[in-house]
Amino acid sequence: MARPSLPPLPDPFPRAFRELLPALLATRGRFDAGRVERLRARRAVLSQSGTFVGHRRYVRGDDLRRLDWAAYARTGELFTKQLQEDDRRAVTVALDLSASLCCGTPPRRTAAMRLAAVIAGLALARLDGVSIVAPGASNSLVRFAGVAQLPQLLEHLRGLPIASPPPEAAVASMLAGDAVGRVHWISDFARPAGFRRPLLGLRRRGARVTGWLPTVAEDEAPPAGGYLRVVDPETFEDLRIPVDAPFHRELVRQLTLLARQQDHLFAEAGSALLRWPAPRDDAPRLRDHLPIVAALAR
Amino acid sequence: MNLSEPRFLWALLALPLLWWLAQPPRPRQHVFTPHLAQWQAAMRALHRRPPRGSWLRWLLLAVALTAAAFAAAGPSRPGTAGAERLVVLLDASASMGAAAAGEPAFARARRRLAQTLAQVPASVDVTVVRCGGELLRRHGAAARALQDLGEPSGALAVDLVAAARAIADARTAVWTLTDGQGQPRLPDVGALTVFDTKGPNAALVDARIEDAWPLPELRLEVDVVAYAEPRSDGRIAAELLVAGAVRPLAPTPVLLVPGQVTTVPLSLVRRPAGGELRVAVRLADDRLPDDDGRRWRLPALPAPRIAVLADEEAGPFVSAAGEALAVEVAGEVVAAHAGTEVGLLLADGGLVPLAPGTVRALTFGSRLDPAVELAPRALAGAVEWDRTLALTRGLDLSELRVERCWPATLPAGEPFLWVIDGGERVPLGVVVDGGEDRASVHFAFRLADANLGLLAAFPQLLRRAFVRCYGKAGAIAATSPGGGAVAAGETDLRTAARAPDRPLPPFAVAERPLGRWFVALGLLALALRACVR
Structure with missing residues (x-):
C-alpha cells in the first residue's frame, strides 16, 4: 500500500493570530521567571555588555571587538575581555518538531507553535529574553531579547522544519546555551518513557521545567467506528483496524493510561504538565489563549 | 508431460x-x-x-x-516405443526335466521366466505357450503367474524356428526358452535362452507285462536304451532295478549298446498283498531320471474261500481238487453252508441252484435248475475241445472218457468241450461269462463218471477254470500302462542344438x-x- 503523506499544515500565525497577539501580551499578569537569580551566579555568559570579570587568551574565532588592545600594548599578547552578563531574566522554550505533532484536527503542531509564540511573546514583553530550543532545526538554539523581536520570533517559529530528534537532543541544546532559566517544554509526550531521563537530568541541573501538551480532539475522542488504517507519522508504521464499540472503549482506556503515565512522568521529575486544549477552529480567540497566561502566572 | x-x-x-x-x-480512511x-x-x-x-x-x-x-x-x-506383446515359447518336452547342477532345466526356466516377467511392464500383453507334451497356452495374469504349466513330458512337437518367425513382428517380442533337444536348429528371431542339459542318459523305452491273474506269476519285458560314452568294449553298463510288490529281485546288470534298444525279460512273482511295482534302469550320472522307470499298481491277489459240494455218489476227486487249488492260490477250503461267503464253489453232482455266470463256480454234473429232468446219456464218440480257448488251449484231453453225462444240466454258454455222438455235437462243458470279473464253468458229467480227475491235464484245467472264473478285471494289461512312452529325440542328451542367448528387446511403456x-x-x-x- 502506498505510503500516505502527512496532512498539510496550516499557517500557524495567521493574520488573526498576529492581531490577537498584542492584546494577549498586554494582559496584566505576572510572569514567573523562576530562580534565575540563583542561576545567574553560576552563569558566565558572554555578552556585548556587562561587567568586566577578567581576560582570556585569544583563540581563533573569538570576536575581534572583544580584544583588549591595552593589554596587547602592555604584554604584546592578545587577550579577550570577559564580561559578566547583566542582570537579565531568561526563559527557555523547548519545542518538539517531530512529525507526531502533525496529527490532529487542527494539527497539534499549529497549537504548539501558537503556544510557543504566546509563551515567548510574554517573556519578551515582560522579561529580557527568551531562548527557543528546537532540536532538529538548523539552528537549534536562538535567543531573542526585547518585545521588538517578536516578529522575528514568529518568523523563526514559522520556519522551523519537521524533525524527530530524541528528547536528549533538546536537553543538550538547552545546556549548550547556558541560559536555561525556566524551561517550557512543548511536546505531545506521546512516548513518555523517552522523556524520563532528560527531565531528571534537567532537574539535577536545577532547571524548572513545565511541560506543555497541546491537546487535540483525538486525544480524548478517538474514532468510534469504521475500518481504519492507522499510521504513525514518524515511522509510517500502519495498522488496519476495524473499530467497534468495545475497541473504542479499550482505546479510550489506553489513552487515559497514557495521560496518567505522562502525569506520573512529570510528577516524578518534580515538574508540572499543563494541557492546553487547542482551539478547534482557525479563528483565534482571546479567551482560548488566556489559560496560557493564567498558567504562566501561577 | x-x-x-x-x-x-x-x-x-x-x-x-x-x-x-x-x-x-483496504481501509478507505487513513488516520x-x-x-x-x-x-x-x-x-x-x-x-x-x-x-x-x-x-x-x-x-x-x-x-x-x-x-x-x-x-x-x-x-x-x-510412453516409450517398443514391443507391446510378449510371447514366450517354453520348451516343456521331456528332456527339459534333465538336471544340471542338481536342478532340472524346466525348473530353471520357470524361475528365469518368473524373474523376467516380474520386470516386464504391466502394459505388455504376455502369453506363455507350453511347447512339448500337452500344448498349453496361458495368457495375461495366468501367464505372468506361470499358472498350471505342468511338468516336462512328451516330445517337442513344435517347430520353434517357424513358430518364432511366425509370431515375431514389430509389436510382438518372442522369447524362446529351450534346451535345444529335439530341434535341428534354434530360433533366429527374438530372445533366446538355452539351458544346457548335455550328459549321459538311460531310458526305459517300453515295457510289456503279462499277468497270470489271479495267479501270482508275472512276466515282464523291458526295452532299455542308453546314451553315454561306452566302455572300451563298446557297451554301456547299466542295472535294471525291480522293487515293490514282488518277491525281492537282485539288480539285473545289463550291457547296452549306445543308442540301441535292448529288451530284458524278467520273471516275477507277485506278493499276495499287491502294491506298487517299480522297474527302473540305473546309469551312472544319469541326467534325466524321469525316463528311467515305470510304475504299476498291482492289486492284491484274490485269496478265495473255496467251498466244496459233493453228493453221496461223488468220489474224493472234488475234495482233493479243492484242497490242491487252495494251496496253489493261497486260498482256503471252507464248509459250504447257507450264508457263507465263498470265492469259488466246487460242486460235484447234486442240485446246486445258482444263476450261471453270476457266481464263480465250477460244477461237475450238478443240476442247476430243479426243473431239469435228469436223463443220463451214454456217449460213444470221442471227446473234442476248443483248442483256441484259454481254458483248454494246449491241454491234452484226448484220453478223456465219459461213461455217462447229463447234457441237459448245462446252462447256455460257450462250449469248450463236447463229443460227437451220431453226428450230433453234444456239449460236455460250457463257460458262462457273467462279466469282466466273474464266470462259471460247468461240466455235464460228474468226476466219478469220467476219468478227468485222473488225467495229467486235470490240475491245469482246474487252475485255468479258477482263472477263468475270476476273469481279467484285476489283471494288469499285457502291455505297458499308458503314458510311459518316451518321446523320440528326448532321450539322447548329447545332440542338443546350441545357440548363444539373446536378450529381450525393450518393451513399450504406455503413457502414464x-x-x-x-x-x-x-x-x-x-x-x-x-x-x-
Missing part, C-alpha cells in the same frame, strides 16, 4: 482474480496518530489481530487451482496418466491452507 486437454489451462487466468480476492480489504502504541495495546487487550493477507494461504490456493487446471487438462507421462497426482496435490494444498492462518 503431455496434456490431452490443454484448453483447461485457461483456468490459470483466474490466478490474478484469486490474488485480488485474497487481499484483505495519523502519535498513539499507535495505544492502538496496538488495545488490540492486544482484546486479543484481536488486524486483518491481513497471507501469502502462504494465497500460494496454497494458487497451487490448488493450478493442480486442478492441470488435472483437468489430462496430464500424462509420455498423472491426473490423480495433480488432484492429490490440489487436495493437499487445500488441506494445508485450512491449517494455515
Whole structure:
C-alpha cells in the first residue's frame, strides 16, 4: 500500500493570530521567571555588555571587538575581555518538531507553535529574553531579547522544519546555551518513557521545567467506528483496524493510561504538565489563549 | 508431460482474480496518530489481530487451482516405443526335466521366466505357450503367474524356428526358452535362452507285462536304451532295478549298446498283498531320471474261500481238487453252508441252484435248475475241445472218457468241450461269462463218471477254470500302462542344438496418466491452507 503523506499544515500565525497577539501580551499578569537569580551566579555568559570579570587568551574565532588592545600594548599578547552578563531574566522554550505533532484536527503542531509564540511573546514583553530550543532545526538554539523581536520570533517559529530528534537532543541544546532559566517544554509526550531521563537530568541541573501538551480532539475522542488504517507519522508504521464499540472503549482506556503515565512522568521529575486544549477552529480567540497566561502566572 | 486437454489451462487466468480476492480489504480512511502504541495495546487487550493477507494461504490456493487446471487438462507421462506383446515359447518336452547342477532345466526356466516377467511392464500383453507334451497356452495374469504349466513330458512337437518367425513382428517380442533337444536348429528371431542339459542318459523305452491273474506269476519285458560314452568294449553298463510288490529281485546288470534298444525279460512273482511295482534302469550320472522307470499298481491277489459240494455218489476227486487249488492260490477250503461267503464253489453232482455266470463256480454234473429232468446219456464218440480257448488251449484231453453225462444240466454258454455222438455235437462243458470279473464253468458229467480227475491235464484245467472264473478285471494289461512312452529325440542328451542367448528387446511403456497426482496435490494444498492462518 502506498505510503500516505502527512496532512498539510496550516499557517500557524495567521493574520488573526498576529492581531490577537498584542492584546494577549498586554494582559496584566505576572510572569514567573523562576530562580534565575540563583542561576545567574553560576552563569558566565558572554555578552556585548556587562561587567568586566577578567581576560582570556585569544583563540581563533573569538570576536575581534572583544580584544583588549591595552593589554596587547602592555604584554604584546592578545587577550579577550570577559564580561559578566547583566542582570537579565531568561526563559527557555523547548519545542518538539517531530512529525507526531502533525496529527490532529487542527494539527497539534499549529497549537504548539501558537503556544510557543504566546509563551515567548510574554517573556519578551515582560522579561529580557527568551531562548527557543528546537532540536532538529538548523539552528537549534536562538535567543531573542526585547518585545521588538517578536516578529522575528514568529518568523523563526514559522520556519522551523519537521524533525524527530530524541528528547536528549533538546536537553543538550538547552545546556549548550547556558541560559536555561525556566524551561517550557512543548511536546505531545506521546512516548513518555523517552522523556524520563532528560527531565531528571534537567532537574539535577536545577532547571524548572513545565511541560506543555497541546491537546487535540483525538486525544480524548478517538474514532468510534469504521475500518481504519492507522499510521504513525514518524515511522509510517500502519495498522488496519476495524473499530467497534468495545475497541473504542479499550482505546479510550489506553489513552487515559497514557495521560496518567505522562502525569506520573512529570510528577516524578518534580515538574508540572499543563494541557492546553487547542482551539478547534482557525479563528483565534482571546479567551482560548488566556489559560496560557493564567498558567504562566501561577 | 503431455496434456490431452490443454484448453483447461485457461483456468490459470483466474490466478490474478484469486490474488485480488485474497487481499484483505483496504481501509478507505487513513488516520495519523502519535498513539499507535495505544492502538496496538488495545488490540492486544482484546486479543484481536488486524486483518491481513497471507501469502502462504494465497500460494496454497494458487497451487490448488493450478493442480486442478492441470488435472483437468489430462496430464500424462509420455510412453516409450517398443514391443507391446510378449510371447514366450517354453520348451516343456521331456528332456527339459534333465538336471544340471542338481536342478532340472524346466525348473530353471520357470524361475528365469518368473524373474523376467516380474520386470516386464504391466502394459505388455504376455502369453506363455507350453511347447512339448500337452500344448498349453496361458495368457495375461495366468501367464505372468506361470499358472498350471505342468511338468516336462512328451516330445517337442513344435517347430520353434517357424513358430518364432511366425509370431515375431514389430509389436510382438518372442522369447524362446529351450534346451535345444529335439530341434535341428534354434530360433533366429527374438530372445533366446538355452539351458544346457548335455550328459549321459538311460531310458526305459517300453515295457510289456503279462499277468497270470489271479495267479501270482508275472512276466515282464523291458526295452532299455542308453546314451553315454561306452566302455572300451563298446557297451554301456547299466542295472535294471525291480522293487515293490514282488518277491525281492537282485539288480539285473545289463550291457547296452549306445543308442540301441535292448529288451530284458524278467520273471516275477507277485506278493499276495499287491502294491506298487517299480522297474527302473540305473546309469551312472544319469541326467534325466524321469525316463528311467515305470510304475504299476498291482492289486492284491484274490485269496478265495473255496467251498466244496459233493453228493453221496461223488468220489474224493472234488475234495482233493479243492484242497490242491487252495494251496496253489493261497486260498482256503471252507464248509459250504447257507450264508457263507465263498470265492469259488466246487460242486460235484447234486442240485446246486445258482444263476450261471453270476457266481464263480465250477460244477461237475450238478443240476442247476430243479426243473431239469435228469436223463443220463451214454456217449460213444470221442471227446473234442476248443483248442483256441484259454481254458483248454494246449491241454491234452484226448484220453478223456465219459461213461455217462447229463447234457441237459448245462446252462447256455460257450462250449469248450463236447463229443460227437451220431453226428450230433453234444456239449460236455460250457463257460458262462457273467462279466469282466466273474464266470462259471460247468461240466455235464460228474468226476466219478469220467476219468478227468485222473488225467495229467486235470490240475491245469482246474487252475485255468479258477482263472477263468475270476476273469481279467484285476489283471494288469499285457502291455505297458499308458503314458510311459518316451518321446523320440528326448532321450539322447548329447545332440542338443546350441545357440548363444539373446536378450529381450525393450518393451513399450504406455503413457502414464498423472491426473490423480495433480488432484492429490490440489487436495493437499487445500488441506494445508485450512491449517494455515
